[in-house]
Amino acid sequence: MSYISNLMHNRPAIKPGLWILIVLTAAVLLVIPPLSSLTTITLLSRIFILAIFGMSYDILRGYTGIINLGHALFFGGGTYLAGIMFSRMGPTLDVLLLAVAITLAFSAVIAYIMGQFAFRGTGFIGVIACAMITLAFGEIARHTAETLREYTQGADGLTFRVPVIFQDRVMMYYYAFLFMIIMTLILRRFVNSPTGRVMQAIRDNEQRAKFLGYDTKKYKLIALIVAGMASSLAGIMFALLTRFANTELLTVQNTLNALLYTIVGGTGTLYGAIIGTAFVQLAQNYLLELRGIHEIFSRWLLFFGAIYVLVVLYLPKGFVGAYLQFQAKRQSRKKPA
Amino acid sequence: MEPLLKLDNVSSFIGPFHILQGVSLVVYPGEAVVVLGRNGAGKTTTLRTIIGLIPASDGQIILDDVNISKMPPYKAVRQGIGFIPEDYGIFDFLSVEENLLVAMWQEDKASLDRRDYILDLFPDLKVSYKRLASTLSGGQRQMLSIGRALVNDIKIILIDEPSKGLAPIIVEKVRDVLLDFKEDKTIVLVEQNFEMACAVGDRFYIINEGRTVLDGAVEELYKDKELQKKHLGFVTA
Numbered sequence: 001m002s003y004i005s006n007l008m009h010n011r012p013a014i015k016p017g018l019w020i021l022i023v024l025t026a027a028v029l030l031v032i033p034p035l036s037s038l039t040t041i042t043l044l045s046r047i048f049i050l051a052i053f054g055m056s057y058d059i060l061r062g063y064t065g066i067i068n069l070g071h072a073l074f075f076g077g078g079t080y081l082a083g084i085m086f087s088r089m090g091p092t093l094d095v096l097l098l099a100v101a102i103t104l105a106f107s108a109v110i111a112y113i114m115g116q117f118a119f120r121g122t123g124f125i126g127v128i129a130c131a132m133i134t135l136a137f138g139e140i141a142r143h144t145a146e147t148l149r150e151y152t153q154g155a156d157g158l159t160f161r162v163p164v165i166f167q168d169r170v171m172m173y174y175y176a177f178l179f180m181i182i183m184t185l186i187l188r189r190f191v192n193s194p195t196g197r198v199m200q201a202i203r204d205n206e207q208r209a210k211f212l213g214y215d216t217k218k219y220k221l222i223a224l225i226v227a228g229m230a231s232s233l234a235g236i237m238f239a240l241l242t243r244f245a246n247t248e249l250l251t252v253q254n255t256l257n258a259l260l261y262t263i264v265g266g267t268g269t270l271y272g273a274i275i276g277t278a279f280v281q282l283a284q285n286y287l288l289e290l291r292g293i294h295e296i297f298s299r300w301l302l303f304f305g306a307i308y309v310l311v312v313l314y315l316p317k318g319f320v321g322a323y324l325q326f327q328a329k330r331q332s333r334k335k336p337a
Numbered sequence: 338m339e340p341l342l343k344l345d346n347v348s349s350f351i352g353p354f355h356i357l358q359g360v361s362l363v364v365y366p367g368e369a370v371v372v373l374g375r376n377g378a379g380k381t382t383t384l385r386t387i388i389g390l391i392p393a394s395d396g397q398i399i400l401d402d403v404n405i406s407k408m409p410p411y412k413a414v415r416q417g418i419g420f421i422p423e424d425y426g427i428f429d430f431l432s433v434e435e436n437l438l439v440a441m442w443q444e445d446k447a448s449l450d451r452r453d454y455i456l457d458l459f460p461d462l463k464v465s466y467k468r469l470a471s472t473l474s475g476g477q478r479q480m481l482s483i484g485r486a487l488v489n490d491i492k493i494i495l496i497d498e499p500s501k502g503l504a505p506i507i508v509e510k511v512r513d514v515l516l517d518f519k520e521d522k523t524i525v526l527v528e529q530n531f532e533m534a535c536a537v538g539d540r541f542y543i544i545n546e547g548r549t550v551l552d553g554a555v556e557e558l559y560k561d562k563e564l565q566k567k568h569l570g571f572v573t574a
Contacts, residue, residue: 194438194439194444197431197435197438197439198439200428200430200431200435200439201428201431201439203430204428204429204430204431205426205428207390208422208426208427208428209439210390210409210410210411211388211390211410211411211414211420211422211426212414212439212440212485213411213414213415213442213489214411215409215411215412216411
């Protein structure tokens with residue numbers, strides 16, 4: 001149990017065997033585009049981008065113990081800001097760079113304001129208050145996007161063009177892949193830093209972190225700002241991929257999707273979000289395709305729900321968690337404590 | 338000599354309950370002061386009020402000429418307090434190494450040297466350095482808790498019932514460590530184990546119903562069976 005928890009909650013140790021698997025997977029992913037349909041390429045690009053959305057949520061829930069029900073506002077905000085700027089100022093690389101700068105500043109400021117309200121309480125009541133306040137922020141963002149029809153086209157959704165270099169689906173696949181790798185390395189460094197260590201201490205017991213001399217609110221704010229910025233960058237990448245933004249991106253359902261990716265993959269493992277996102281997206285896609293085979297699959301959400309229940313029942317630590325558990329058991333057999 | 342820590346008529350509440358109703362005590366540099374009293378007298382609350390985990394509603398807490406009465410816990414402890422709570426307060430899901438590192442206010446050479454000193458002092462921690470804290474025994478957890486309080490350059494250590502729930506042999510080890518600390522550290526010790534309190538402490542304060550009711554030299558209390566019976570409810574053999 002101890003070793004598993006250590007792997008689960010501290011620094012997921014990557015064994016040489018796993019490195020080989022990662023490199024092989026990366027190699028396969030790199031050569032997929034010439035051999036696959038555009039639908040598959042787009043689906044995989046989507047997985048790469050949404051994995052970072054999931055990872056950003058893991059920073060909050062898995063590493064700091066924060067329940068944020070309005071996290072989608074950063075992702076959707078990134079998509080909307082990029083979309084609005086492309087549609088108003090033109091789909092150029094300069095505009096993209098400006099959109100990245102503005103989105104990062106926007107998400108940092110909004111995360112700061114959100115945190116100032118959400119992190120006022122401590123203990124169980126603090127967690128509930130945080131969830132409710134962040135939910136309210138998310139709903140305000142969704143309502144604002146619906147109201148500002150002039151900029152967002154309201155519930156109809158905003159369609160826009162993107163810079164030429166992102167229009168090619170194969171190239172977009174590689175950009176998304178590169179984005180996922182870079183963001184994973186950055187976020188990994190962050191969670192393993194001294195700041196990440198304090199965040200994990202807060203997750204374990206906030207009061208204890210306080211009497212060690214840490215302003216826990218400040219560290220929770222840092223976690224929220226970093227997660228918000230990572231999520232908003234994923235939102236921009238999503239804009240480049242889909243060239244469309246609608247208010248669904250800002251809903252609590254989208255936040256719950258991020259939660260789903262982390263739970264299925266393994267909370268507090270960071271990499272689990274990649275596996276979780278891949279599983280959820282592929283399962284959804286497969287079930288949607290089955291609609292053509294039998295009418296019963298038009299109720300695909302029922303089947304998806306059943307799969308989710310099975311995963312939670314039999315793999316409560318998620319896929320990566322289960323792998324680490326297996327590895328820990330093997331090690332403890334070799335080297336009894 | 339100026340006191341290092343001074344509590345002047347401190348009051349505090351836990352929810353609606355008025356727990357501390359006027360605690361006053363002074364601790365001079367280099368001495369070990371034990372806080373005694375019956376269960377529920379307010380001993381632990383006194384320590385938690387000093388570091389701000391429970392806000393002081395009245396009175397003053399002065400540490401080294403700085404008024405820390407209204408400071409939040411993270412600011413109060415950074416004035417130079419090491420706090421070792423009754424439940425050890427370690428992070429179960431962090432390793433021994435990470436528990437020590439996370440406790441450092443600065444990861445500088447001096448702190449890392451102190452960490453090395455702690456590992457020499459507690460060889461058990463060195464052996465379990467990469468292990469998760471939740472796998473440690475009660476004694477090891479106590480050692481980690483003490484070690485964690487010492488990785489910073491602190492002025493005073495507040496220790497809450499360090500012998501509670503530990504095997505006699507571990508209690509002896511903890512007592513020896515505290516006796517070592519006495520050489521160059523100031524200690525405030527809350528302890529139910531009267532033998533240990535007398536072994537470590539120079540002076541004592543007795544708290545009853547949230548008020549300090551008696552203070553003096555530990556040696557005198559140890560000899561005075563009547564005082565023990567009156568204020569602590571027991572008599573030493």
